[in-house]
Amino acid sequence: MGFWQIGTDVLARSRFVVSPLAETVACLSALGGQRAVSAPQREWLAAHRPAFEARYAGDPFVRPFLHAAIRPGWIADFLVTPPHTPGETFSTELARLRRTPDPTAREHLGLGDAVPEVLRADGLAGRAADLVDWVWSHLVRPGWPRLRRVFEADIVSRTDRLSTGGWAAVLDGMRPGMRWLGDGRLQINTYDYAPLDISDAELLFIPTTAARGWVGWESPPRSYSIIYPCTGWLAATGGTAPPDALARLLGPLRATILTLLATPHSTTQLVALTGAGLGSVGGHLRVLLDAGLITRRRAGRSVLYYHTPTGEAVCRG
Incomplete structure (x- = not known):
């Protein structure tokens, strides 16, 4: 490798x-x-x-x-x-x-x-x-x-x-065949190439x-x-479309936003991924926050939104 x-x-x-x-x-x-x-x-x-x-x-x-x-x-x-x-x-x-x-x-x-x-x-x-x-x-x-x-x-x-x-969490599986091996070694692919020192x-x-x-x-x-x-x-292309029942319950866009928040996202990210306007996304986030389905925290200059246990259970259900 x-x-x-x-x-x-x-x-x-x-x-x-x-x-x-x-x-x-x-x-x-x-x-x-x-x-x-x-x-x-x-x-x-x-x-x-x-x-x-x-x-x-x-x-x-x-x-x-x-x-x-x-x-x-x-x-x-x-x-x-x-x-x-x-x-x-x-x-x-x-x-x-x-x-x-x-x-x-x-x-x-x-x-x-x-x-x-x-x-x-x-x-x-x-x-x-x-x-x-x-x-x-x-x-x-x-x-x-x-x-x-x-x-x-x-x-x-x-x-x-x-x-x-x-870094191990970020690098493992970033691309096919790539994983962190420890001791400063990053497997780039599975080909039989000589190791390369980029220290x-x-x-x-x-x-x-x-x-x-x-x-x-x-x-x-x-x-x-x-x-x-x-x-x-x-x-962005519908790979995380919400279940039909959830979309009927919350509305398609709000259900999509809740589904996306299985991993933390900022408002800017959600706008990019849904194609909806900033005001619309912000309004849905406020409703989901008030309902206790999501929470938020600051990460650097961004505010990230993500599921609460209740929100996770709603998505699973």
């Missing part, structure tokens, strides 16, 4: 960030069709694949590139370098990708002498950047504000879990809609990232 040796200072400095480039690459992975897709990606593909196929039908570069750069167990490193600063814009991330020397990009395909002829021509990184830019501009950016809120909701939930359960590096955690995620790195600087499936998306 492959694992990273992580020092306590690395974990102390690590951060959760949102990356528009990472999500765009996750969407490219789905369009390439060689890796497993998640439920939200299947929904996204149904809506956006026709536009992609219409734009790139017959293009001699795109299909060979996607099959070479994003395939089972492999993703080209130059597509997944970690953001350099929090809140880095897509244009900044894309510019870094575009600056990749062609020989480096070709090496990152991991195919050695088996690189397809069309990918041997000059301009590989530039054409890849053009493809990423088109997918972002036409297929990802229109829905980005909502996606970003869902990712931020996931991050708030995980940082709350960190405060109550420590003096920066570590980022980035949510996307990908089914499995991946890892990325850049040196220099010594920066590593773990791209993981955003679990909050299931709630």
